[in-house]
Amino acid sequence: MSQARAESTGDTGAAEAATKKPGTAAGPARPRRRQARGEARIAQLLKAAADVFCTTGYTAASTNAIAREAGVSPGTLYQFFPNKEAIAVELGDRLLTRWQETYGAALQAVRRDQPLDRVLDATLDPLIEFNCANPAFTVLMHGSEIPGMPAKDHDAVHVTMLARVETIIAGYLPDAPPADVTRVATMIFNLVKAGLDVIMAYEGDEREAYIRELKTILYRYLEPMVRDGAHARPDPADAPPNGG
Amino acid sequence: MSQARAESTGDTGAAEAATKKPGTAAGPARPRRRQARGEARIAQLLKAAADVFCTTGYTAASTNAIAREAGVSPGTLYQFFPNKEAIAVELGDRLLTRWQETYGAALQAVRRDQPLDRVLDATLDPLIEFNCANPAFTVLMHGSEIPGMPAKDHDAVHVTMLARVETIIAGYLPDAPPADVTRVATMIFNLVKAGLDVIMAYEGDEREAYIRELKTILYRYLEPMVRDGAHARPDPADAPPNGG
Amino acid sequence: MSQARAESTGDTGAAEAATKKPGTAAGPARPRRRQARGEARIAQLLKAAADVFCTTGYTAASTNAIAREAGVSPGTLYQFFPNKEAIAVELGDRLLTRWQETYGAALQAVRRDQPLDRVLDATLDPLIEFNCANPAFTVLMHGSEIPGMPAKDHDAVHVTMLARVETIIAGYLPDAPPADVTRVATMIFNLVKAGLDVIMAYEGDEREAYIRELKTILYRYLEPMVRDGAHARPDPADAPPNGG
Amino acid sequence: MSQARAESTGDTGAAEAATKKPGTAAGPARPRRRQARGEARIAQLLKAAADVFCTTGYTAASTNAIAREAGVSPGTLYQFFPNKEAIAVELGDRLLTRWQETYGAALQAVRRDQPLDRVLDATLDPLIEFNCANPAFTVLMHGSEIPGMPAKDHDAVHVTMLARVETIIAGYLPDAPPADVTRVATMIFNLVKAGLDVIMAYEGDEREAYIRELKTILYRYLEPMVRDGAHARPDPADAPPNGG
DNA sequence: GATGAATGAGTCTTCATTCAT
DNA sequence: GATGAATGAAGACTCATTCAT
Known part of the structure; x- marks a missing residue:
């Protein structure tokens, strides 16, 4: 209760929420099976986004800053999220x-x-x-x-x-x-x-x-x-x- | 209450602008006489700023937009306010x-x-x-x-x-x-x-x-x-x- | 007839086409009177754009390349043209x-x-x-x-x-x-x-x-x-x- | 006529790819056997490329778009073609x-x-x-x-x-x-x-x-x-x- | 072979701010 | 005072290409 910002700590628990095994329930999009690495990246990016949002607010948060905070390149971020809004949504x-x-x-x-x-x-x-x-x-x-x-x-x-x-x-x-x-x-x-x-x-x-x-x-x-x-x-x- | 029009001394840390009383400033005090015309301009700019702040919020508000809304050029705006923050302060x-x-x-x-x-x-x-x-x-x-x-x-x-x-x-x-x-x-x-x-x-x-x-x-x-x-x-x- | 690419040579002749003295015929936009320097820049930018379009084609032409060719910063280009298309149009x-x-x-x-x-x-x-x-x-x-x-x-x-x-x-x-x-x-x-x-x-x-x-x-x-x-x-x- | 699938030797000047006859190549010739599966992939990719080229033109066509249209990953595309140009060539x-x-x-x-x-x-x-x-x-x-x-x-x-x-x-x-x-x-x-x-x-x-x-x-x-x-x-x- | 992940330079565009006239 | 011009560093986002599994 005292440690601030501990979300999205790469825990697989949260990652699973979006993992959807292909064949289980065909979503609207193709069953683009995500590799484990990808899930980790997503968690990492969301954690970084949470940090940046808390620090600067949504409006002033920049996708480049989020990527930097996550230690990846901007392109990587966009491999998982189509835009800034989607990050907040996810x-x-x-x-x-x-x-x-x-x-x-x-x-x-x-x-x-x-x-x-x-x-x-x-x-x-x-x-x-x-x-x-x-x-x-x-x-x-x-x-x-x-x-x-x-x-x-x-x-x-x-x-x-x-x-x-x-x-x-x-x-x-x-x-x-x-x-x-x-x-x-x-x-x-x-x-x-x-x-x-x-x-x-x-x-x-x-x-x-x-x-x-x-x-x-x-x-x-x-x-x-x-x-x-x-x-x-x-x-x-x-x-x-x-x-x- | 009127000390916000600090000289455009390029100081990014505009913190003092809001604390020093007029006349107390030790810096190279430029003539800060406010003519009627200047007052009108300031009022005009602040009205525009109020509109823009309400429409987009402070963060997303751009000084160019404020100037445009006020019907003046960006340069004019900066003749009265050293930076965006000072506009909000004033x-x-x-x-x-x-x-x-x-x-x-x-x-x-x-x-x-x-x-x-x-x-x-x-x-x-x-x-x-x-x-x-x-x-x-x-x-x-x-x-x-x-x-x-x-x-x-x-x-x-x-x-x-x-x-x-x-x-x-x-x-x-x-x-x-x-x-x-x-x-x-x-x-x-x-x-x-x-x-x-x-x-x-x-x-x-x-x-x-x-x-x-x-x-x-x-x-x-x-x-x-x-x-x-x-x-x-x-x-x-x-x-x-x-x-x- | 033998010298290639000679268009937009900053000649005022072509520049006048868009100069429209305010008051003569109020266009839809405000009579944002352009300074002589601005007209020159426009001519310069259009010349640069012509060069780049000829070299790379419209699709592959980049606004940064046009600005660079014109010897100005990207921001300057966008002071005169809202986007790439507008450059081609003009x-x-x-x-x-x-x-x-x-x-x-x-x-x-x-x-x-x-x-x-x-x-x-x-x-x-x-x-x-x-x-x-x-x-x-x-x-x-x-x-x-x-x-x-x-x-x-x-x-x-x-x-x-x-x-x-x-x-x-x-x-x-x-x-x-x-x-x-x-x-x-x-x-x-x-x-x-x-x-x-x-x-x-x-x-x-x-x-x-x-x-x-x-x-x-x-x-x-x-x-x-x-x-x-x-x-x-x-x-x-x-x-x-x-x-x- | 089929020599375009050059090894991805990272050579940007792929000019030779279209001139050298198969077998003549002096470079480190990798096994270039084409299995049935490979042929199908290539055909699939070329079909996708044709579609994309027609839709957007060569310049604006992106290899990612071609791969997507073909239903494969970018990596797969590059296993058959060293670069975008080679796709058009083939x-x-x-x-x-x-x-x-x-x-x-x-x-x-x-x-x-x-x-x-x-x-x-x-x-x-x-x-x-x-x-x-x-x-x-x-x-x-x-x-x-x-x-x-x-x-x-x-x-x-x-x-x-x-x-x-x-x-x-x-x-x-x-x-x-x-x-x-x-x-x-x-x-x-x-x-x-x-x-x-x-x-x-x-x-x-x-x-x-x-x-x-x-x-x-x-x-x-x-x-x-x-x-x-x-x-x-x-x-x-x-x-x-x-x-x- | 195949995949998704990763990259980083590059694209278009904006913006706070400064400058010359 | 006022203006428009100028800037250059970001910002969001893309892309050809490479890498690890």
């Missing part, structure tokens, strides 16, 4: 997969009847842990850097995670109108993203304190809602009387 | 000034003894209004696009606004330890930034709904604190029992 | 203009009632002379190097010259159906292009001999047609009995 | 061979005493037919795309076909000086090439019309010559009176 895919594989079961096990604070712990702790181990996840989760711009392909992490949040929220607010669920989920998601940024900027006790703070915010925001089981008009003790 | 300065001039008095008038919801309205509504009128403010408020990176010069808006929030919060939590105040202020600030992004992405009723949502979040987060006058251990009804 | 435009200016009047003076051989001399000699002075004209006249591909922008010379030939032919075959005129013009044009290629490959007496040969071909092809004033069924003495 | 060789094999006997049978129109039919129809079946032939026949440039290796088709034409013409003009024969043959050849381009660009009736037109041109050009049996001064009825 990186996002793999992180999402790893996220799912690592915490999916645990998250599934979160019961709706548990107290909210437990639910928040069970949901946020893995996310924070994962982001600390894979800082690129935070970067990709931010999606398009230009607000109001149409989502690009490399926003997949953003889109997927938002959808995930919406699903969870919907489970807790079964009686709320869909528009409200979407709105709450959107706020929660962005709130968590922002909180994550702050959390990642600190270490040790300060980080822990910020984590608690984020949980407090979420708890107080959600508690009145789940208490009612809906995004109902909050009672006067919980929300501003004039319009909140 | 733009931030001016927005901050305008913000102060427009809403400073009103914000000052917010009395601590008013109910929290009133305070939130009185604080957020101007901010939202101002951001709608000056979308570049949102962009600059985000500061460095790379979380965890050392703040750059054009993060001034970020830094200043954060300080401003901290001051306000400190006023409401007079008995809380400074570290707590900083932490709460940091969370609030980032939360508001994130909320602002979402709000700006919508229009009309949806926007109003998101504004209400943001206020609700802030209200529920802050209400227990201001009720106690400190960042005290929240009582069991308001925070997760396990404190984390 | 070069073609200017050559066409120069062609018109140099020989337009003379060609206009060719009377339809003159004997065919005179007409051929009056038409081909200028063309040959012009191509010897501007070898790039030949290159551009060939247009798209991939037969069957849709015409690109830089095929303008090709298209324009073909149209010109068709107009001339139409004048000589007033009673022929349009399809026939087009067909004859197409054949003539391609025949001349091919002949020009050969002619340009030789010098001195050999070149003269090839010029005569080309004229003979054209004469014998056209003579029966203009004799009849139409692309009529040729009489048996002039065409193959079985199908020509 | 393709040209094979097309020439096929041309010879398919129509050689028929062309040989063309008797000099037949009427010219019959000769033209007997000569051109096969050529057109062959080009329609093998469009790459047209592409290769054009040889170097840069007029005036020294012929490259892949110009073999160009050179060979020109020689072939010259031989034929020589047979019809036994009394003409060699220089005249060469000149006439050169003109004829280029004229046919140009005509072929046009013909290939059309289909159906239009194509037939263009074929007739090309034959007419050739007939009218050649008829006076063969009538005299020499490239004599054409009589006044056939050529421009001023001779040039």
Whole structure:
């Protein structure tokens, strides 16, 4: 939890995700069987990309820099990725997969009847842990850097995670109108993203304190809602009387 | 606030440009008189820069594009700003000034003894209004696009606004330890930034709904604190029992 | 007629074609008044482009090579031309203009009632002379190097010259159906292009001999047609009995 | 005709590859046995190369594209051809061979005493037919795309076909000086090439019309010559009176 | 033989910045 | 002050070719 950027460590585990033995399930493209070396290179390149994205952001990241960081020539990079965007997409895919594989079961096990604070712990702790181990996840989760711009392909992490949040929220607010669920989920998601940024900027006790703070915010925001089981008009003790 | 037009001394480390007060500069001070024409040009350039920053983001914005948008030549731009960063710095300065001039008095008038919801309205509504009128403010408020990176010069808006929030919060939590105040202020600030992004992405009723949502979040987060006058251990009804 | 590649010799004459004083006739673009130096650079770049096109062909020509040949940096080239194609387009435009200016009047003076051989001399000699002075004209006249591909922008010379030939032919075959005129013009044009290629490959007496040969071909092809004033069924003495 | 598969000795000047007869090579001759499998591969690659050349032209064709089109890896391609040029050379060789094999006997049978129109039919129809079946032939026949440039290796088709034409013409003009024969043959050849381009660009009736037109041109050009049996001064009825 | 991986120079193009007029 | 010209180092991406398995 303390070692930053450890993703894409050439571990074959992640590599397999894209290996697809030919004949097993013929994808749309030809079964261009990848050699082991190639898989390693891909992992290496994605690790380098994660580093560069974290250091400079997606926009300022250059494919040449990624190749250099990976210790290969630009041409090699383009043997595996058709363009810069595809690198981000694949990186996002793999992180999402790893996220799912690592915490999916645990998250599934979160019961709706548990107290909210437990639910928040069970949901946020893995996310924070994962982001600390894979800082690129935070970067990709931010999606398009230009607000109001149409989502690009490399926003997949953003889109997927938002959808995930919406699903969870919907489970807790079964009686709320869909528009409200979407709105709450959107706020929660962005709130968590922002909180994550702050959390990642600190270490040790300060980080822990910020984590608690984020949980407090979420708890107080959600508690009145789940208490009612809906995004109902909050009672006067919980929300501003004039319009909140 | 107007020292950004540093001489084009080719200094790449333009860091000092934002710290030295006018007149303090020891370097070969060129005549820095600002004529009416110059002021108009600067305003014109900053307006163009704001547009371009909003459209493409700071990183992808090109000085040539800014000059083109302003209808002047690149050379002219560089007669007023030593580099791209200085444009953002000056733009931030001016927005901050305008913000102060427009809403400073009103914000000052917010009395601590008013109910929290009133305070939130009185604080957020101007901010939202101002951001709608000056979308570049949102962009600059985000500061460095790379979380965890050392703040750059054009993060001034970020830094200043954060300080401003901290001051306000400190006023409401007079008995809380400074570290707590900083932490709460940091969370609030980032939360508001994130909320602002979402709000700006919508229009009309949806926007109003998101504004209400943001206020609700802030209200529920802050209400227990201001009720106690400190960042005290929240009582069991308001925070997760396990404190984390 | 003997000195190869002499086009775009920085002569202001050709430069004026694009100079358009602002206010005279507001074009679609802004009146971005070009400085004299810029016009010179354009001429220089077009000359370099002509050289490179002649040496390597359009496809293999690189913008860097053109810039290098012109003795400027790549960036300078792109200050005047948005891309490689535009260079060819502008070069073609200017050559066409120069062609018109140099020989337009003379060609206009060719009377339809003159004997065919005179007409051929009056038409081909200028063309040959012009191509010897501007070898790039030949290159551009060939247009798209991939037969069957849709015409690109830089095929303008090709298209324009073909149209010109068709107009001339139409004048000589007033009673022929349009399809026939087009067909004859197409054949003539391609025949001349091919002949020009050969002619340009030789010098001195050999070149003269090839010029005569080309004229003979054209004469014998056209003579029966203009004799009849139409692309009529040729009489048996002039065409193959079985199908020509 | 099959010596193009030179060892990949990295010699860039592959000029000798097209001139040395098999067995004559003094270099370190590797086993050049061609197995059935190898033949199939080569045919496959050449077919792909023909397609790509026709689609993009020789210059823009990439060896990777050829390999991809052939469904093999780049490495495989280079196991059979030392470089891109060699592919064109071998393709040209094979097309020439096929041309010879398919129509050689028929062309040989063309008797000099037949009427010219019959000769033209007997000569051109096969050529057109062959080009329609093998469009790459047209592409290769054009040889170097840069007029005036020294012929490259892949110009073999160009050179060979020109020689072939010259031989034929020589047979019809036994009394003409060699220089005249060469000149006439050169003109004829280029004229046919140009005509072929046009013909290939059309289909159906239009194509037939263009074929007739090309034959007419050739007939009218050649008829006076063969009538005299020499490239004599054409009589006044056939050529421009001023001779040039 | 065959494959995919690797290369590095090269292509087109952009950009922050400086210069001459 | 203002302009357009100039720069050269990147940036994304390609390609002919070679290498290791």
